[in-house]
Structure formats: C-alpha cells, structure tokens
Amino acid sequence: MKTNMNLWCGTGEFSCVTSTIKKILALFLVLGFALSTQNAFAEHPGAPSDNGVQPMYVDGNPTCSELSTGIEGLMEFRINDPGEGMFGDGDIMVDIDIQPDKTFDWTVSGGVIIQSIFVKGGPAGNLYEYYSDGGAITTSDGGLHSPVNHKNGNYYGLSHISFCYTPGLPEITLVKDCTFGEVVGGDALRYNYELTVTNTGTLPLWDVKVVDTTAEGIDGAGSHTTNVGYLDVDGSQIITGSFVVSQNGILNHAMATGATEPGGPVATEDMASWECPEQNLLGSLSLEKDCDVVVVLNGYGDYGLQVNYSGEVCNTSEITINDVFVQDNKDPNPHFIGTLTPMGTPGACADYAGSYVPVPGEGELGEGTPGFYVGAFTDMVTATGVPVFGDLSPVMPAEAECTLCPQCVDMEMCPTPASAINLE
Known part of the structure; x- marks a missing residue:
C-alpha cells in the first residue's frame, strides 16, 4: 500500500519542503565541517618536539x-x-x-x-x-x-x-707548569702554577671548569677551581695560582672538563701533571765564643782554675733548623738549643754557656807539662742541627783561647809564654 506523503506533509507542523531544506542544509554543514577539518590539517606539521623544536x-x-x-x-x-x-x-x-x-x-x-x-x-x-x-x-x-x-x-x-x-668531536687540552716561588715561614714552600686550557676539538664547549686538584687538596675545596665558562673552537685561557706545601718538591695534578651544551653532562676532559721542582735549600749556622778563667774553691777545700765559656749560635739561612746542639770539646755536656728560626727573625739566634776545669795535660805542650808554663788554653765549640729542607752546610767551629793565668801587672812575674819555652 502506498503512503500518501502529501497528506502527511500537509498535516504536519512543517511542510515537506521545509523538512527537505533542513536535511539538505544539515548535509551541507557536515560536508563543510569535514572539508574545513581537512583544510585545517592540510600541510600542518604538528606539535613541537619535547625540546621545543617546531617542525x-x-x-x-x-x-x-x-x-x-x-x-x-x-x-x-x-x-x-x-x-x-x-x-x-x-x-x-x-x-x-x-x-x-x-x-x-x-x-x-x-x-x-x-x-x-x-x-x-x-x-x-x-x-x-x-x-x-x-x-x-x-x-x-x-x-x-x-x-x-x-x-x-x-x-x-x-x-x-x-x-x-x-x-664533530669535543676535545679539551690542559697544559701545566709549576715553578718555585719562595720559602714561607722557614718551614714551607710556595709553588706557583700556570694552567693553559684550550678547546682543541671541533665543537664549542660550555661549562668549562679547570681545577688544580693538588692545590685544592692542600688549601681547601674550591679555592683553586676556575669556572672558565664558554670556549670557542681553538679558544684558550690561562689560569695562574699558587699554593703552600710543607714538603720540598711535589707532583702537582690538574683537570679540565667541558660540556657540549649549557648545563649538559661532561663531554670531554683532560688531566695534566707537572713536577714542582725540589729546591736546593741548605741550612747554615754561625758560632761565636768567649771564655774567662777564674779561681774557684773545689770540693776538697783547695783552690783551682775554672774556664767559663759563653757565646751565641745563629741560623744564617732562610729555612728553619731543628734539634740544634752546641758542644765544647773540653766540656762533656752538650747544650741543647732546639729550634732556630730563619735569619733575621726573632728566634734566629740563641745564647749558650758552660764551664769546665782545664787539664794541662790536654794542652798543646803535651802530658806532664806544668800548668804555669801553659800561656793559653785553647778549645773549640761546634754546632749541629737538622734543617727542615735539604742538608746542613758545614759549620765552622768557633774557637777561643782562654789564658790560664790572669794578665800580670809585672811582666817579670808572669809565666813564660809557651812559645818561648826551651824544652832542652
């Protein structure tokens, strides 16, 4: 049975013509939206990368x-x-x-x-x-x-x-030199270093850092670290510094690092070592001595002679000398001085003093010579010590002549000088 569309259309709220037009318009809208969507995506590269690079x-x-x-x-x-x-x-x-x-x-x-x-x-x-x-x-x-x-x-x-x-290849090169500076305080040495860092690769370098690792280990973290920053290809920078060490000569190490992007990981590094040279630092001492002869009462109620000697020992070098001793060759008791600081500083010199009873048989005239024939009694003091660096230079002994008899007012009453005695 046929449906009478005209009757239905005629009795509806809208006419058939109106309904048809609406369907056609909806179809055009769908097609238009599809076409507009395709046009929107046409030649569209899409979203940027995770690093923000827009394609x-x-x-x-x-x-x-x-x-x-x-x-x-x-x-x-x-x-x-x-x-x-x-x-x-x-x-x-x-x-x-x-x-x-x-x-x-x-x-x-x-x-x-x-x-x-x-x-x-x-x-x-x-x-x-x-x-x-x-x-x-x-x-x-x-x-x-x-x-x-x-x-x-x-x-x-x-x-x-x-x-x-x-x-391309990131590469960094570090060259080092270490030279002696000076003695510090008598018991330490200052060394100077020079570091040359160069970008020897084919890429620019960021976050370039140079560390003198030996110096930093001695003087404290960070004090010998240089943040160079950026180095272009073939670019270089010179870094200088110094450190104080309590040893004579040291193998000094340094390191350089660089990245291929700011804040990036280390892409290249280099290490350099250089011998900080040992120095020929000799310690030296000088001696002065005086002596007097006096008459003293011995333990047996008798009078006898006694030699009183005194003097000064000095450090004549730029380094500290420890364990200094002074010894008189006629006195069995050595004098412990201790430490002498470098020349020109407080504590560079020290006094010493001692005494002994002279024995004529030990004089220049030989055993058995009467004491009144000895015109002068000669003895010497020597000094030894341990320098903090190197060795001790030979110390010239300090010599003094002690006259056993006091100077006479009447020369005829004085003993005959030893040089004038005729032993025959």
Whole structure:
C-alpha cells in the first residue's frame, strides 16, 4: 500500500519542503565541517618536539643537501622504515624509540653535530632544525613525528628518518707548569702554577671548569677551581695560582672538563701533571765564643782554675733548623738549643754557656807539662742541627783561647809564654 506523503506533509507542523531544506542544509554543514577539518590539517606539521623544536612542513622527499645548503661537510644518515633500536653507519650511532602515537625519541653518539632531522611520512615530511644558529649541541630529543594526516588528524606513519649531520668531536687540552716561588715561614714552600686550557676539538664547549686538584687538596675545596665558562673552537685561557706545601718538591695534578651544551653532562676532559721542582735549600749556622778563667774553691777545700765559656749560635739561612746542639770539646755536656728560626727573625739566634776545669795535660805542650808554663788554653765549640729542607752546610767551629793565668801587672812575674819555652 502506498503512503500518501502529501497528506502527511500537509498535516504536519512543517511542510515537506521545509523538512527537505533542513536535511539538505544539515548535509551541507557536515560536508563543510569535514572539508574545513581537512583544510585545517592540510600541510600542518604538528606539535613541537619535547625540546621545543617546531617542525617545518616540507613537500616531497628532499635530501639533507637540499634541505640545508652551505654547510661544509654535511652528511646524511637515512633510516628507512624505522623501528626501535640502534642504527649507525660507522660515524654516527642513533638510538630510536618509537611511541604508540607514531612519535619517536632519539639519542645520538659518535662525536657528530646534528644539524637537522627530516621525518618523512605521507606525501611530505617535517624538518627539525637543531644547529642552524650555531648554538648548543643537541644529542637527544623526543616527540618527533611526520606531518598531520589531513584525513583523520593523526600523524602519518614513519616512512624514513634522515639525520643531517657534520662530523664533530669535543676535545679539551690542559697544559701545566709549576715553578718555585719562595720559602714561607722557614718551614714551607710556595709553588706557583700556570694552567693553559684550550678547546682543541671541533665543537664549542660550555661549562668549562679547570681545577688544580693538588692545590685544592692542600688549601681547601674550591679555592683553586676556575669556572672558565664558554670556549670557542681553538679558544684558550690561562689560569695562574699558587699554593703552600710543607714538603720540598711535589707532583702537582690538574683537570679540565667541558660540556657540549649549557648545563649538559661532561663531554670531554683532560688531566695534566707537572713536577714542582725540589729546591736546593741548605741550612747554615754561625758560632761565636768567649771564655774567662777564674779561681774557684773545689770540693776538697783547695783552690783551682775554672774556664767559663759563653757565646751565641745563629741560623744564617732562610729555612728553619731543628734539634740544634752546641758542644765544647773540653766540656762533656752538650747544650741543647732546639729550634732556630730563619735569619733575621726573632728566634734566629740563641745564647749558650758552660764551664769546665782545664787539664794541662790536654794542652798543646803535651802530658806532664806544668800548668804555669801553659800561656793559653785553647778549645773549640761546634754546632749541629737538622734543617727542615735539604742538608746542613758545614759549620765552622768557633774557637777561643782562654789564658790560664790572669794578665800580670809585672811582666817579670808572669809565666813564660809557651812559645818561648826551651824544652832542652
């Protein structure tokens, strides 16, 4: 049975004409929305990468040399039908990690500069530029993708990925020199160092830091660390400093590090060692001595002679001398002086004094010679010590003649000088 559409249309709230027009308008709206959506996605590169690099939509299938002109030594590493894993060509090694939304992450190694990356998918591709401004070196990024598919708003599947790169290698070189400065306080030495750090690689370096590790270990952390900062290719900087050490001669070490991007990990380092030379620092002492002969009462109630001697021992060098002793060759008791500071400082000299009973038989005239024939009694003092550096120079003994008889008012009553005695 046929339905009478005219009757239905005539009895409805709206006429058939009105209903038909509404359907046609709705269809146009759907078609228009679809077309506008496709136009919105047409030639759309999509969102930026995790590092904030905005891709550029590029038609066709260009090579790296076509995408980036004027870059000397530019090379291309192309991965067709990319999947997850490690890929390389001997100069570059790339680790690819593909995500479910058709984006991928990459990490590169092998000492290269990634100039740009072209991601092909569908009729075109996305170009990510990384080093066009000559700035920091990028070694990894994430969220890269092909252009947006205008039919569904998703990214096209990955057809191939081209890494456009130039060979490059970060390298830093450190040269060191260490020289003697001066003696400090008599028991320490100051050494001066000079460090020359140079960017000898093919990449700019950031966060360059130079540390004299030996000096820092002696004087405290941070006091011998220099933050150089940025070093362009072939750029260099000289760093100087000094440190005080309580040993004569030392092997001094230093280190330099640098990164290929600000705040990045250490990409290159170098160590340098240099012998801070041992110094020929000799200690030296001088001696002075005087003596007097006096008459004293001995323990047996008799009178006898006694030699009283005294003098001064001095440090005549620039280094401290420890364990100083003074010894009179007629007195069995040595004099312990202790430490003498460097020449010209308080404590560089010390007094000594002692006494002994002279024995004529020990004089120059030999055993058995009567004492009244000895015109003078000669003895000597010597000094020894231990310098903090090096050895002790030979110490000249201090000599003094002590006349056993007091000076006579009447020369005829004086003993005959020893040199005038006729032993025959």
